[in-house]
Amino acid sequence: MRRSERLIRMTQRLLDRPHQPLSLSELSDSMGAAKSSLSEDxxxxxxxxxxDGAGLVDTIQGVGGGVRYRVAVPSGLRSAFVEDMVARLSDSSRVLPGGFLFMSDVLGDPDVLDISGRLFAEAFDAAGVEVVVTVETKGIPLAVATxxxxxxxxxxxxxxHRVTDGPALSLHYVSGSERRIQTMSVSTRAMPRQARALVVDDFMRAGATARAVMNLLAEFSAEVVGTAVFMSTNKPAAKLVDQFVSLFRLEQLEEGQRVRVGPGDLALPRSVR
Amino acid sequence: MRRSERLIRMTQRLLDRPHQPLSLSELSDSMGAAKSSLSEDxxxxxxxxxxDGAGLVDTIQGVGGGVRYRVAVPSGLRSAFVEDMVARLSDSSRVLPGGFLFMSDVLGDPDVLDISGRLFAEAFDAAGVEVVVTVETKGIPLAVATxxxxxxxxxxxxxxHRVTDGPALSLHYVSGSERRIQTMSVSTRAMPRQARALVVDDFMRAGATARAVMNLLAEFSAEVVGTAVFMSTNKPAAKLVDQFVSLFRLEQLEEGQRVRVGPGDLALPRSVR
Incomplete structure (x- = not known):
């Protein structure tokens, strides 16, 4: 196999399998090339x-050795995305009754999902995340992308609790916006025990849902390494969870007035956070 | 820029943007290479x-010209996936009351989602899909991956119908398994009109849900190009939708008896379907 072909194949295998170690021995066998040549590739x-700021490639020591691609977002792409989204979301036609912002279109857009997933993954790349947890419904696409x-x-x-989830663990909580008692549940067979969990959701106002998810995860002895949301609100300033990051901030939203959306902490380059 | 570097960058840009035309003129500017060299790359x-059977690269004619990567699944990867999943799903501990099969773990597995998304996308690659429609909750990860x-x-x-969806169009239908009247709704602002739609879901028994989605989409003058499900059941043999494809088939499931899962039509190589 020529070197140029090997570079294409190797790039493809790495990018197709983010965060997964690829064994150099197996690559060497399948490509019919010496490990030393592969290391140069x-x-x-x-x-x-x-x-390009488009990713990192780790070399993993140990038996056989391996390589692993980890995602990164080039700063130009990040800033173009943030600028575009701030404009797209700061649109008074998105204001819904009750102080909500219509985002269903944005949260189904394949580019928004992909880049948001990359940004969330980049931010928690070193946290050893073993499971991504979200709450139905609107957080699911973001969680899958991450x-x-x-x-x-x-x-x-x-x-x-639905029949197809099998046995589930449930809890009650008081929702921040509606001030009423709600339930959430998770399949005991789907949720691993003692896992390092990243919580992903679309929107955080007071943080009551995120807090409830943390309480639910505590029943599985999970360690929550962080909470990443697409949008958080400026008000209330005090949230029910201590540590969270957001891509965008809802700075102002009142019916009949203009909506103002700004960048969140995750929208800034990593170096200045 | 050396050729080998250009090949890596070009492979990365194509794979990171499946099904999106990349302009050769823009690539030529950003890479500082002649279009003729890029065409060779x-x-x-x-x-x-x-x-490798790992994808197709189209050349798009017209102003400036462009290239586009389309996903394909190598046959070895497809057959290994199908074999593994058939074994994993044919497990009597997955049987739930009411004749359901526990799949929540599988439907959250990043490898299962990625390869299922590739297989669905490959099957409907030429159908000009403009929107992927699914029903909450379990179909969402598959739809996002596709x-x-x-x-x-x-x-x-x-x-x-939730407040954050804005105005929605609703309809009632009779669920196949529970024989009761249910509601479904979709945000009128999120759902485009006259779009070519692919319906994706996790499970199909009689097809009542898929049929109802088709009726709902008809209100938006959508053209449904197909329905792709992760698993369909052998019984009832007559479904309420004419055309659907599935990755797996639930051949037998009775409480206290063994479960049998087999490959569906999408599990077979494209040439023999």
């Missing part, structure tokens, strides 16, 4: 991706 | 991906 792929780049399973917490 | 990437490779938005049909 990997070095070049690493150099190109890192100089889990792809962290190579972790997605577990969906449901509002209602 | 594209030809080599195409040759490698196609010989939509990534078709570069189409995901629209989620909901069981209940």
């Amino acid at each position: 990997v070095a070049m792929i690493r150099r190109v991706l890192e100089s 889990a792809r780049y962290l190579h972790a399973p997605v577990v969906v917490v449901r509002r209602e | 594209v030809a080599m990437i195409r040759r490698v991906l196609e010989s 939509a990534r490779y078709l570069h189409a938005p995901v629209v989620v049909v909901r069981r209940e």
Whole structure:
């Protein structure tokens, strides 16, 4: 196999399997190339991706050795995305009764999902995430996009216990916006025990849902490494969860007035956060 | 820029943007290479991906010209996946009351989602899909994984009309398994009109839900190009939708008896379908 073909194949295998170690021995067998040649190829792929800010390539020591691609978002792409979304979301026609912002279109847009997933994954890349947990319904696409780049399973917490989930663990909580008692439940067979969990959701106002998810996960002895939301609100300033990051902030939303959306902490380059 | 670096970058850009045309003029500017050199690079990437069965690279004629990567699943990967899943799903501990099969773990597995999304996208690659429609909750991850490779938005049909969806169109239908009247609704702002729609769901028994989604989409003058489900049941043999494809078939499931799962039509190589 010629070197140029090997570079294409190696780039493809790495990008198709984010956050998964690929064994150099297996690559060497399947490509019919010496490990030393493959190491040079990997070095070049690493150099190109890192100089573009498009990803990292780890070398994993140990039996056989391996390589692993981890996602990163080039700063130009991040800032173009943030600017575009801030404009798209700061649109008074999106205001819904009760102080909600219509985002169903945005949260189904394949580019928004992919780049949001990359940004969430990049932010929690080193946290050893073993499971991505979300609450039905609108957080699911974001959680799936994130889990792809962290190579972790997605577990969906449901509002209602359904037969297809099998036995489930449930709890009650008081929703922040509606001030009424609600239920959430998660399949005991789908949710691993003692896992490092990243909570992903679309929207956070007071943080009552995120807090309830943390309480639910505590029943599985999970360690919550963080909470990442697409949008958080400026008000109330005090949230029920201590640590969370958001891509966007809803700075102002009142019926009949203009909506103002700004960048959240995740919208800034990593170096200045 | 050296050729080897260009090949890595070009492979990355294509794979990161499935089903999206990339302009050769823009690539030529950003890489500082002549279009003729880029065309040679594209030809080599195409040759490698196609010989591996890992994807297609189209050349798009017209102003400026462009290239586009379309996903394909190598036959070895497909058959290993199908074999593994048939074994994993044919497990009597998955039987739930009412003749359901527990699949929540599988439907959150990042590898299962990615390869299922690739297989669905590959099957409907030429259908000009403009929107992927699913019903909450369990179909959403599959729809998101599929939509990534078709570069189409995901629209989620909901069981209940929620405030954050804005105005919605609703209909009633009779569920096949429970024989009771249920409601589904979709945000009128999220769902485009006159779009070519692919319906994706996790499970199909009689097809009442898929049929209801088709009726709902008819209100938007959508053209349903197909229905793709992760698993369909052998019984009842007559479904309420004419055309659907499935990855797996539930051949037998009775409480206290063994479960038998087999490959569906999508599990077979494209050539023999």
